[in-house]
Amino acid sequence: MTAPALVALAHGSRDPQSAATIKALVDQVRALRPDLRIEPAFLELARPSFGTVVDKLVRAGYDEIVVVPLLLTEAYHAKVDVPAAIAEATSRHQGLQIRATRILGLETAFLEVLDRRLRTALKEARVRELDALVLAAAGSSDALANQAVARLARLWSSRHRLPTVAAFASAAPPTTGEAVRQFRAEGRRHIAVGSLFLAPGAHPDRAAELALEAGAVAVSAPLGADPEVARTILARYAVGAVELVPV
Structure with a gap:
């Protein structure tokens, strides 16, 4: 049985360094779990968009996706934008299950x-x-x-x-x-x-x-592509993947 794909969903920025940093972070996550299909995506202002990534995963045969919102606080993007993006993508693919995890949040680590x-x-x-x-x-x-x-x-x-x-x-x-x-x-x-x-x-x-x-x-520079952040993404994914398992 194929494990659910992981989409690391960031907000996005016009600054090209932002997308480059998110992609470097995703590379760190991949290095920790080379067995998983892991993709970066953005809500706006950068590519690839969330919808584009979902479409690509569906074409690749995935019918379960765990979305880890790369957000530090439970504000508008977490409460409105992420659910809306997931609802839109799910509506276009019959049988597709997408589970959003908790945001990254403000971990003490x-x-x-x-x-x-x-x-x-x-x-x-x-x-x-x-x-x-x-x-x-x-x-x-x-x-x-x-x-x-x-x-x-x-x-x-x-x-x-x-x-x-x-x-x-x-x-x-x-x-x-x-x-x-x-x-x-x-x-x-x-x-x-x-x-x-x-x-x-x-x-x-x-x-x-x-x-x-x-x-x-x-x-200081932003948190960036740090192993601690990568491990937190995988911890969120693990919970989301379990929640997709039928009871």
Whole structure:
């Protein structure tokens, strides 16, 4: 019996580095599970589209697909866009079963990835001292999504014993620039920003720009194609595949 195909579904960006990063991440997942059919797809702004990937898998003989949404918070894209894309694709293929898993979410283990990215940024900037941190995320009109980022910021604060605040690239205050300026107003001068984004794009670029303009000493790269993220994708897939098994 053929295992369900895995589609890693990202939002998409006009920045070509974003799609390249997602595809590199999928390559890492494939390396961990070479026995599975694993494909990247995008909701918008990049190719291949989700519908195109589903059509290709159906032509290849797959009638079960597990979709892992590559989203960090339970906001609009997770609640509306992903279900709509799945409903549209399912309606075009009789007998096709598509199961969406939980989003990637804000796993505590991702703080390890964040730390690695930030250490690299600090080394490149030749910074050896920190007295505050800012956790930068996309931001949402969904208050619960923003609260999830704030909770992770508190965990990151405890981990490093440094004051830490969450900041957002859109839809919610504060911006990274505002967060950095607030710390500087308190007398802190060595403030670094961790980028809680999966891949490059307009939001992480804007967050970095505002933070550096305000005086941040370093801004990390997004989480990117990291083995920890790849393992999380496979963990989500495993649950989704079991849910497709008839009871």
